[in-house]
Amino acid sequence: MKNIEISQIAALPTKYGTFRIQAFKDGLGKEHLALFTESLPDTPIVRVHSECLTGDALGSVKCDCGEQLHFALELIAKEGGMLIYHRQEGRNIGLLNKVNAYALQDKGYNTVEANHQLGFSADERTYEIVEFILNHFDIKKLKLLTNNPKKIESLGSIEIVERLPIQIIPNPYNKEYLKTKKEQLGHLL
Ligand SMILES: Nc1nc2c(ncn2[C@@H]2O[C@H](COP(=O)(O)OP(=O)(O)OP(=O)(O)O)[C@@H](O)[C@H]2O)c(=O)[nH]1
Numbered sequence: 517m518k519n520i521e522i523s524q525i526a527a528l529p530t531k532y533g534t535f536r537i538q539a540f541k542d543g544l545g546k547e548h549l550a551l552f553t554e555s556l557p558d559t560p561i562v563r564v565h566s567e568c569l570t571g572d573a574l575g576s577v578k579c580d581c582g583e584q585l586h587f588a589l590e591l592i593a594k595e596g597g598m599l600i601y602h603r604q605e606g607r608n609i610g611l612l613n614k615v616n617a618y619a620l621q622d623k624g625y626n627t628v629e630a631n632h633q634l635g636f637s638a639d640e641r642t643y644e645i646v647e648f649i650l651n652h653f654d655i656k657k658l659k660l661l662t663n664n665p666k667k668i669e670s671l672g673s674i675e676i677v678e679r680l681p682i683q684i685i686p687n688p689y690n691k692e693y694l695k696t697k698k699e700q701l702g703h704l705l
C-alpha cells in the first residue's frame with residue numbers, strides 16, 4: 517500500500533486498561549487505529565473491528581458491534597494483543613448508506629437484501645490496510661477473534677493459528693440480523 521501516513525505511538529488509558537495507540541491514514545484519507553498492549557505475545561490475540569458508529573459509540577443494539585468491541589478490548593487488555601479499528605463503516609458502504617440500509621430494514625428487508633437494493637454487494641470491505649498494519653508490527657502469526665470466515669481468508673499473508681469466537685447473547689433487535697449473518701454470510705454462530 518502506498519502513501520500511508522503513520523502517527524507516533526501514544527498511551528491510551530481506558531476503562532479496560534492502558535493501551536498504546538497508533539494511527540494509520542490510508543491513501544483515501546481514512547484514519548485507522550491500532551490499540552495494543554505494552555507486551556505483545558509471540559502469537560497475539562488480534563481483533564479486526566469494523567467501524568460501526570451506531571453500535572460502538574451510540575449504544576445501538578440493532579447489531580452486535582458494541583458488545584463485541586467491549587468484549588475484545590477486555591480480553592486483549594487481559595491476555596495481550598491488538599485491536600485494529602478498521603474504518604470501513606457499514607461493511608464499507610459508509611454511514612449515510614448504512615442509514616439508508618436501516619430504513620430498508622425498517623420496511624422488512626434483511627441486512628443483505630438492503631445492501632443489494634442500494635446497489636452494493638453484501639460486504640464491500642477490503643483488508644489491505646489491516647495487512648499493512650500487521651506487517652508494520654511484524655506480526656506474522658496471530659489468533660483472530662472473529663466469527664467471520666471471510667475475514668480469515670482476507671488476511672492471506674498472515675498465519676491465523678487459531679480462530680477465537682466472539683459471540684454475544686442475542687437481543688430481540690439483533691436476533692434476525694445475527695440469523696442472516698449465520699445463514700447468508702456464513703458466520704460461525
Ligand atoms: N451495510 C450494513 N452494514 C452493517 C449493518 N449492520 C452492521 N453493519 C456493519 O457491519 C460491520 C460489522 O460486520 P459484521 O458482519 O457485524 O461482523 P464481522 O466484522 O464481519 O464479523 P465478526 O468478526 O465476527 O464480528 C460494521 O462495519 C457495521 O457498521 C447493516 O445492516 N448494513
Ligand SMILES: [Zn+2]
Pocket residue numbers: 568570571572579580581582
Ligand atoms: Zn454494528
